[in-house]
Amino acid sequence: MASVAAGYLPILLFLGVAIVLSAAFVVLPMIAAKFTGADKPYPDKLAEYECGFPAFEDSRAQFDVRFYLVAILFIIFDLEAAFLYPWAVSLGAIGFAGWLAMMIFLVELTLGFVYAWKKGALEWE
Structure with missing residues (x-):
């Protein structure tokens, strides 16, 4: 019975380390924010800093579905x-069967690309 429990020891150690690290990644930034004053924002902290001017519209606006489609295709x-x-590295070891399997895969992939192109999935207005 002790040997079965000893088999789970590495899993329990891994789980313990994962819980400690995840708790540290959540708690330590909160503590650092308290000490540095980052939890008390003022207007200068909330100002635009990347482009230098206010946004034209709401930053929570929904993206067009085509954006996600292009991202998935990428x-x-x-x-x-x-x-x-x-x-390509293992082509010598896998022989003709491996080459044929990859050619079938590439043909299927090309057909999917042509289909997406014909449907207008890559068009952007």
């Missing part, structure tokens, strides 16, 4: 490029 094609590097 992630898909970025992951595709990430899959190509290990495939």
